[in-house]
Amino acid sequence: MKHFFQYVCLVILxxxxxxxxxxxxxxxxxxxxxxxxxxxxxxxxxxxxVPKLVNSVDAYMSHEKQVLTQVTExxxxxxQIKISAQDLDNPALMQRFAEAQNQLGSALARxxxxxxxxxxxxxxxxxxxxxxQLEGTENRIATERQRYVQAIRDYNVFIxxxxxxxxxxxxxxxxxxxxxxxxxxxxxRDPEVRFSQ
Numbered sequence: 001m002k003h004f005f006q007y008v009c010l011v012i013l014x015x016x017x018x019x020x021x022x023x024x025x026x027x028x029x030x031x032x033x034x035x036x037x038x039x040x041x042x043x044x045x046x047x048x049x050v051p052k053l054v055n056s057v058d059a060y061m062s063h064e065k066q067v068l069t070q071v072t073e074x075x076x077x078x079x080q081i082k083i084s085a086q087d088l089d090n091p092a093l094m095q096r097f098a099e100a101q102n103q104l105g106s107a108l109a110r111x112x113x114x115x116x117x118x119x120x121x122x123x124x125x126x127x128x129x130x131x132x133q134l135e136g137t138e139n140r141i142a143t144e145r146q147r148y149v150q151a152i153r154d155y156n157v158f159i160x161x162x163x164x165x166x167x168x169x170x171x172x173x174x175x176x177x178x179x180x181x182x183x184x185x186x187x188x189r190d191p192e193v194r195f196s197q
Contacts, residue, residue, distance in 0.1 A: 020163060020164070021164030021167045024158060024164070025159060025167065032085075032148070032176065034151075036148050036151075038147070039144040040083065046137045050108070053111070054072060068111070070110065074103040078101060078104050083097050091177070152177075159174075
């Protein structure tokens with residue numbers, strides 16, 4: 001009878017543990033890391049394209065060195081910040097990474113605006129190809145960030161549900177901040193529009 005009782009307890013315990021969500025938490029955690037890794041892949045692709053873009057523009061814009069310098073410096077800052085999926089729980093590093101990416105994006109926007117003033121540059125095939133690649137990269141980054149946001153949402157929803165939240169707390173899992181939430185007010189500000197006269 002004692003062995004029967006132990007067997008029943010083990011079966012009940014096994015059933016309870018199979019419904020605790022541990023395996024699903026692991027799966028969702030890995031999805032978040034994979035989504036972030038793919039986002040980093042696209043950021044790296046952009047960073048690799050920038051020197052090629054700058055070199056192609058440099059020949060045409062010798063007197064626009066300040067813009068080229070800003071792009072080059074922003075690209076260097078992006079390259080100095082090494083981040084991986086394991087760094088998702090380091091808010092300071094994630095903040096520095098986001099700031100560096102924003103600076104590079106702003107510098108690229110200024111470079112492209114200045115490049116509009118050079119018709120011979122706009123007609124150059126290499127420059128057009130690089131712009132197409134850069135535009136495609138920016139779209140890929142946006143897509144991967146959206147997938148990352150979705151992966152975090154799925155993860156956060158799952159570990160906040162009962163009984164999964166008990167397993168998550170016992171194992172030290174907590175919700176993750178969504179991309180950009182720490183800069184929400186900055187991202188929602190109205191853009192400044194100036195028309196040249």
